Amino acid sequence: MSGLLLPLTRAVTYTRWLHMLVGAFVPFVCALVYPGLVGLSPGERVLIGVVPLPLVLAAAMVPSMRRAEGLQARLMLFPGPHARVRTDEDPGVSAVPSASWSDRARTGAWMVLRMEVGLVVALVSNELLACALSLVGAAFGTPKASTLFLHVSGRGWAYALPAPVPVLVLILFVAGAGALMARAARRLLGPSLKERLAALEQRTEQLLERNHIARELHDSLGHALTLAVVQAGAARTAGDPDFTGRALETIEETGRAALEDLERVLLVLRETGQPAGARPALDEAGRLLDSARSSGARVDAEVTGPLERVPGPVSREAYRMLQEGLTNVLRHAGPVRIGVRIAVEEARLRLEVRNPLPAQTPVTGTGVGSGLRGIRERAALLGGEARAGRDGDQWLLHVDLPLR
Incomplete structure (x- = not known):
């Protein structure tokens, strides 16, 4: 009833x-x-x-x-x-x-x-x-x-x-x-079928954008936090007031740069219609190298070819890949000797990051971490490829990207 x-x-x-x-x-x-x-x-x-x-x-x-x-x-x-x-x-x-x-x-x-x-x-x-x-x-x-x-x-x-x-x-x-x-x-x-396809495409674009934002946050904040942890640990071990001051200064600069990157991402999430600001490009790679050096790592960098010839999207993604590569070295191997090679050729951009393998950490050579997966995804979206693994007694990250 x-x-x-x-x-x-x-x-x-x-x-x-x-x-x-x-x-x-x-x-x-x-x-x-x-x-x-x-x-x-x-x-x-x-x-x-x-x-x-x-x-x-x-x-x-x-x-x-x-x-x-x-x-x-x-x-x-x-x-x-x-x-x-x-x-x-x-x-x-x-x-x-x-x-x-x-x-x-x-x-x-x-x-x-x-x-x-x-x-x-x-x-x-x-x-x-x-x-x-x-x-x-x-x-x-x-x-x-x-x-x-x-x-x-x-x-x-x-x-x-x-x-x-x-x-x-x-x-x-x-x-x-x-x-x-x-x-x-x-x-x-x-x-209609056309409307359903349009909705599906919009959903796919939203998911891709979320993945892109997730990679941006992972690379930028992960790099900053790794450097801060390494610097803080080195300052505590050294017990030198001068070294501690330099370490705190580096932590401050790295944190400020991470906050700028975070603000860019938040501008996109707010959908204000305003430009999200210029993301760092490969010609600013010196900032990454200096941050790694300040953490105690010895960085040997080799740059060949004009970086200004690299298209904007490729240059910005390559910067993030280099950032993630350096972060992985500091996170897993500590402040060791790092070899960085950036080569701008006629139609390709080649990026390499080398470091000695830590003796106490077993390495399978598969490179399945989330950071390396993000590097591969970035390279694939640009039509290139990225691989990481053992190269003799070193760990090698190699990225090959087309310039066109």
């Missing part, structure tokens, strides 16, 4: 009812012109739902009608905060203009269905409410009355008992019709 009364307590039942009744507005307006609303034969009654068809189909050819119908369906056919039901489900109804003749055809089918169902709901609502009023009138001694579904010839208080029945039947009928219209809306107003 509670299941039968549930539609009475749901606001969505009444919003769907109103949505269907609005669909009957156009045919009733047209019926004022032809064939009328009073004294109609059965054939003329049918014309009320037939005469507006050309007008409705012509309106469906207007692209913006699909947007209007979609917005109405989203607002009135589907559960929302007003409906006391779950609100986290996607209604599956598009609210964009028609982009193809298929969209126009489906919009036309939806508008015709909404008009015809609206007519039926309006007529049933009128008759069942009239039945309820006739029973109430008979209970209060009103003369006999008749409707399409009921003929009341008597009078008396007993007629008040069945008076709620037509109303309950009407609510159940409206709830069922509304549920069917919601399913039809998903079929006829749902996103």
Whole structure:
């Protein structure tokens, strides 16, 4: 019994009812012109739902009608905060203009269905409410009355008992019709194949952007924290006030640079529409080398070829790869001797980072860390390749990137 009364307590039942009744507005307006609303034969009654068809189909050819119908369906056919039901489900109804003749055809089918169902709901609502009023009138001694579904010839208080029945039947009928219209809306107003592909592409771009931001944070903050840890450990071990001062100065500079990188990333996440600022490029690699040297590592750098010839995207990604390579050395091997080679050739950029293998750490040569994986992903996006592994008694990171 509670299941039968549930539609009475749901606001969505009444919003769907109103949505269907609005669909009957156009045919009733047209019926004022032809064939009328009073004294109609059965054939003329049918014309009320037939005469507006050309007008409705012509309106469906207007692209913006699909947007209007979609917005109405989203607002009135589907559960929302007003409906006391779950609100986290996607209604599956598009609210964009028609982009193809298929969209126009489906919009036309939806508008015709909404008009015809609206007519039926309006007529049933009128008759069942009239039945309820006739029973109430008979209970209060009103003369006999008749409707399409009921003929009341008597009078008396007993007629008040069945008076709620037509109303309950009407609510159940409206709830069922509304549920069917919601399913039809998903079929006829749902996103087209082109819209689904566009949504999938947008989702893919968002995931790629998240991965890119994750790599930026990993490389920048990981480098800064690694240097800070190495510098702090070296200062504690040295016990030299001068060395400690230099270490703190290096930690301060590295932290400031990391904060600048973090601000660039946060500007992108805020979606302010403002440029995120210039990311560091390979011509600023000296800052990375100096940071590594200040941590106690001996860095031998060899740079050949003009760095200014390297395109911006390649230069910026190469900077991050070099940063991650130096961070990995300091994190896993400590302040050891590091060999860095940057070569700008005719059509390629080659980057190498070498360091001696720590004796106490077993090395498999696979290079499966998240940092190395990020370097490979960056290289692959630029059409290049990156590999890392044992090279004799050293660990070698080699990156090969095309300049075009």
